[in-house]
Amino acid sequence: MTDEPDASLEPESDLLSGSGLAAEKAKRLAKLDTLRAGGEEPYPYRFDRSHTLGEVRAAHGSIEAGTETDAHVAVAGRMMLKREQGKLIFATLRDRTDEIQLFISKAVVGDDAFGLVADLDLGDWVGVEGIVMATRKGELSVKVQRLRLLSKAIRPMPDKWKGLTDTDTRYRQRYADLIVNEEARRAFQVRHEVIASFRRTLHGHGYIEVETPMLHVEAGGAHARPFVTHHNTLDMTLYLRIALELHLKRLIVGGMERVFEIGRVFRNEGISTRHNPEFTMMESYQAFADCSDVIALTEELIVTAARDAIGTTIVTIDGEEVDLAEPWRQARMIDLVEEAIGVAVHPSQPLDQLRSLAAEHGVTCAPRWGTGKIIEELFEATAEHKLVQPTFVTGHPVEISPLARADRNDAYLTERFELFVGRRELANGYSELNDPVEQRLRFEDEQLAKDAGDDEATGVDEDYIRALEYGLPPTGGLGVGMDRVIMLLSGVHSIKEVILFPTLRPEVF
RNA sequence: GCGCCUCUAGCUCAAUGGUAGAGCAGUGGACUUUUAAUCCAUUGGUUCUGGGUUCGAGCCCCAGGGGGCGCACCA
Numbered sequence: 001m002t003d004e005p006d007a008s009l010e011p012e013s014d015l016l017s018g019s020g021l022a023a024e025k026a027k028r029l030a031k032l033d034t035l036r037a038g039g040e041e042p043y044p045y046r047f048d049r050s051h052t053l054g055e056v057r058a059a060h061g062s063i064e065a066g067t068e069t070d071a072h073v074a075v076a077g078r079m080m081l082k083r084e085q086g087k088l089i090f091a092t093l094r095d096r097t098d099e100i101q102l103f104i105s106k107a108v109v110g111d112d113a114f115g116l117v118a119d120l121d122l123g124d125w126v127g128v129e130g131i132v133m134a135t136r137k138g139e140l141s142v143k144v145q146r147l148r149l150l151s152k153a154i155r156p157m158p159d160k161w162k163g164l165t166d167t168d169t170r171y172r173q174r175y176a177d178l179i180v181n182e183e184a185r186r187a188f189q190v191r192h193e194v195i196a197s198f199r200r201t202l203h204g205h206g207y208i209e210v211e212t213p214m215l216h217v218e219a220g221g222a223h224a225r226p227f228v229t230h231h232n233t234l235d236m237t238l239y240l241r242i243a244l245e246l247h248l249k250r251l252i253v254g255g256m257e258r259v260f261e262i263g264r265v266f267r268n269e270g271i272s273t274r275h276n277p278e279f280t281m282m283e284s285y286q287a288f289a290d291c292s293d294v295i296a297l298t299e300e301l302i303v304t305a306a307r308d309a310i311g312t313t314i315v316t317i318d319g320e321e322v323d324l325a326e327p328w329r330q331a332r333m334i335d336l337v338e339e340a341i342g343v344a345v346h347p348s349q350p351l352d353q354l355r356s357l358a359a360e361h362g363v364t365c366a367p368r369w370g371t372g373k374i375i376e377e378l379f380e381a382t383a384e385h386k387l388v389q390p391t392f393v394t395g396h397p398v399e400i401s402p403l404a405r406a407d408r409n410d411a412y413l414t415e416r417f418e419l420f421v422g423r424r425e426l427a428n429g430y431s432e433l434n435d436p437v438e439q440r441l442r443f444e445d446e447q448l449a450k451d452a453g454d455d456e457a458t459g460v461d462e463d464y465i466r467a468l469e470y471g472l473p474p475t476g477g478l479g480v481g482m483d484r485v486i487m488l489l490s491g492v493h494s495i496k497e498v499i500l501f502p503t504l505r506p507e508v509f
Numbered sequence: 510g511c512g513c514c515u516c517u518a519g520c521u522c523a524a525u526g527g528u529a530g531a532g533c534a535g536u537g538g539a540c541u542u543u544u545a546a547u548c549c550a551u552u553g554g555u556u557c558u559g560g561g562u563u564c565g566a567g568c569c570c571c572a573g574g575g576g577g578c579g580c581a582c583c584a
Binding site: 081161176222483 | 510516533539540541544547552554578579
């Protein structure tokens with residue numbers, strides 16, 4: 001990873017005859033001087049492009065081999081390959097839309113310009129004017145009449161065939177990864193399509209997009225350790241948000257009825273193939289709706305995104321084909337645990353009974369855990385890993401759901417769901433707790449846990465209670481881990497493949 | 510945080526403890542229809558860092574660093 005000394009500072013003589021990165025850079029830097037001495041600016045300000053390469057192919061892709069059109073185009077892109085053939089040069093030009101061959105004839109461009117083309121390096125950006133043609137073999141090409149260097153690449157590109165494989169380099173130098181790895185470009189295209197699709201679906205249902213603070217006085221809305229920062233002028237501690245929830249529900253109190261936000265949240269926890277310290281959540285809230293409405297919305301959002309982003313609802317998970325268009329299973333957490341261990345569980349059961357059950361299944365209980373928390377741990381230990389097909393796990397215990405409304409038929413459970421696909425949690429939603437008196441009691445329980453040393457617990461958010469006192473209508477809320485949805489749909493196994501610049505330790509230069 | 514694996518030329522990869530190699534890129538040459546062009550010639554190394562064992566270390570041992578995977582935490 002370490003670079004050699006900056007070639008521009010070295011005397012040219014030794015380096016120009018050598019090889020290696022420093023020599024390569026020195027040679028290319030020397031070309032800049034030569035170009036400038038000849039009146040050519042290697043970093044011009046702009047280029048007038050008449051067509052993208054995709055447009056050229058769309059318009060002329062079917063012309064007959066060995067023919068020329070009279071279509072004059074100006075195209076631009078990066079030179080990816082170069083094949084010198086005596087007085088002819090073939091080059092592969094790539095822009096955002098496509099790749100097209102350049103056909104450069106010494107007889108057409110003249111000796112000087114031909115020499116400039118021969119001096120181009122792979123990775124250089126060029127702008128070209130010429131005629132659309134097809135070679136004898138039928139390859140759609142632009143027969144170059146004029147070529148301008150648009151930006152000189154000083155550093156050599158990775159292997160033209162194998163690309164970059166070292167994950168460290170790929171993530172640190174995403175620019176190089178994107179240049180040479182088609183799959184990397186594709187994953188981020190899927191990402192764009194999924195997010196655009198979510199927005200369309202939500203707009204279609206009358207939701208409006210909002211932006212709420214990232215700097216929070218109290219990091220609430222989820223159980224997670226926050227990043228802590230400090231505001232100098234106010235001389236106060238602030239936390240980067242761990243969820244969007246509490247601000248968005250304030251907006252429902254304000255009468256906005258349907259709101260959503262797609263934004264980054266930050267959790268000061270481990271990094272893994274499924275976790276990045278900053279990741280993207282979509283949260284939506286809908287007045288007059290409950291958990292069942294949110295379940296329907298979740299399914300619609302993800303199935304629509306699949307169609308929009310990858311053109312199919314069939315995804316492959318660990319070699320298993322899953323059709324997202326099939327109806328998704330719903331099952332209560334307590335029933336899934338019973339299914340897994342053959343014993344019925346319920347938060348109303350005696351604590352000791354659940355503790356020994358947990359111990360039987362390898363779950364070590366912390367002293368402060370109540371029955372609800374133990375059931376959740378039992379679920380994670382025994383049932384969660386089986387949920388490959390899309391499954392809405394419902395009925396989470398009240399104890400682990402401080403912002404969710406109790407089940408209308410079971411005071412120990414909530415009207416809540418978590419969506420699992422491919423053993424990964426993708427979404428979470430519930431009928432929102434809107435009773436300010438009960439919410440205060442729930443917060444106070446959280447405060448006790450926090451005082452007892454639970455650094456993921458939050459305290460009482462007095463302003464949020466005040467908002468509830470103005471009246472939160474019946475509301476259904478949803479949170480979706482966008483990165484994980486994108487992982488599912490793009491078929492990659494690490495969250496780093498769908499985050500352009502994942503969190504890494506700083507590189508040592 | 511713990512365990513396992515990994516780090517060799519710009520890139521992709523080789524090298525039973527015995528002189529560090531290949532392909533691509535680069536450089537020089539040939540070539541007016543190539544397609545990862547081809548052919549000939551050729552440059553390029555602090556083998557992640559620091560110790561140690563050994564006659565001799567890319568390889569074995571110890572410590573450190575980066576990364577990957579798993580566990581834990583979590584979404």
